[in-house]
Amino acid sequence: MTALALTHGPLHRARQFLALTKPRVVTLIVFTAVIGMFLASPGWPPLDAVLFGTLGIALVAGAAAAINCLVEQKIDAVMARTRGRPLPRGEITSLQTLGFACVVGVAGLASLYVKVNALTMWLTLATFVGYAVIYTVLLKPATPQNIVIGGAAGAMPPVLGWAAVANDVAPEALLLFLIIFVWTPPHFWALALYRSKEYAKAGLPMLPVTHGSEYTRLQIGLYTAALFAVTLLPYAIRMTGALYLVAAVALGAIFMGYAVALYRRYSDALARRTFRYSIVYLAALFSALLIDHYWQ
Numbered sequence: 001m002t003a004l005a006l007t008h009g010p011l012h013r014a015r016q017f018l019a020l021t022k023p024r025v026v027t028l029i030v031f032t033a034v035i036g037m038f039l040a041s042p043g044w045p046p047l048d049a050v051l052f053g054t055l056g057i058a059l060v061a062g063a064a065a066a067i068n069c070l071v072e073q074k075i076d077a078v079m080a081r082t083r084g085r086p087l088p089r090g091e092i093t094s095l096q097t098l099g100f101a102c103v104v105g106v107a108g109l110a111s112l113y114v115k116v117n118a119l120t121m122w123l124t125l126a127t128f129v130g131y132a133v134i135y136t137v138l139l140k141p142a143t144p145q146n147i148v149i150g151g152a153a154g155a156m157p158p159v160l161g162w163a164a165v166a167n168d169v170a171p172e173a174l175l176l177f178l179i180i181f182v183w184t185p186p187h188f189w190a191l192a193l194y195r196s197k198e199y200a201k202a203g204l205p206m207l208p209v210t211h212g213s214e215y216t217r218l219q220i221g222l223y224t225a226a227l228f229a230v231t232l233l234p235y236a237i238r239m240t241g242a243l244y245l246v247a248a249v250a251l252g253a254i255f256m257g258y259a260v261a262l263y264r265r266y267s268d269a270l271a272r273r274t275f276r277y278s279i280v281y282l283a284a285l286f287s288a289l290l291i292d293h294y295w296q
Contacts, residue, residue: 016086017100020069021062028283029061029157030054035286036161036176039293045165052115053164057157059108060124066101067132070094072140079198112164120163127156141203144210147192151184158286172239176289180282182227186220186259187278193217194268194275217263220274224259228252231285240292247288251281 034054037045069076069087073094076082086092092100105128112121135150143149158176163169189207192199193216196208208216231248234240258274 016091019086020066020092020097020100021104022065022069025065026058026061028279029154030058031283032176032180032286033057033157033161033164035290036158036173037165038290039158039172039176040162040165040170049116049165052111053120053161056108056110056112056116056120057124057160057164059104059111060128061108061157063101063105063108064128064132066097066104068136070097070101071132071136075202075204078202079195081195081198116164117167119167119169120160123156123163123169124160127153127160130156142205144205144207146205147188147207148185151181151188154184155180172234172237175233175237175239178230178233179227179285182223182230183278183282185223186227186255187275187282189216189220189223190262190271190275190278193262193266194271213266214263217259217266221256221259221263224252224255228256234289240289241295243295244288244292247292248285251285251288255281 034050037050037053069085072082073085073087076085077088082088087094087097109121109125112124130153131150135146135153139146139150155177158180159169159173162173162176166173192206192208193213196206196213199206200209207219231252232245235242235245235248255277258270258277262270262274
């Protein structure tokens, strides 16, 4: 097989469309949604709700990511982190991206409506609009608080998972939402700190660009402290047991350590490590929720 066939064949084209869905981001979204499914059931959740709920949520999340790539293709082209995406490289057209997003998004919503329940479909559609339109189009270019307000869309996956199994939204599901909502600013601002020059070049009013590094680091510390408190609430309301409590305290203490170090002695390398740990933190915290749920 020639090199030309490898770079222009069907497999390469499929990989380009897959890249539009931001698979690594969608993986974390789907993971928290699946945790929500299991937490919504005292035993094992119905297999069809898990399978089709996961499929539908993943497809709609991928469609939202593709719309984000479409809207931000000019911004992506000037940022080192994103210039290798298919649209800035000219490997996929805007029309192809729009068509792909529509097909994938409709397929996901149809799967949720037909195979899961209408509530999950409507909540997922609202999440799509929140991310692809309200955050990407309206908030991100307009305010340094974009990630705080827009974080509501990113915090929805465990609620969607809960609704897929229980066909309602219980207070416990809203608590899962709150955890991710408060987690989002320190997670994203750590990234924005060491990418601030790129955001400034792209003309985006990210917090480090508009308010400076020190103020952003202070906000990271405050939000991380709030996150530590919020993650104790599942134990406080007896949603979880001691196993989760130990994990939440240990994981939160490490996150606070990163936040304090970031404020006192900033470096781009430390900001990168903080950003990477924030991802590990959320995955580990939700894993602890799941393990504790069946441990009790």
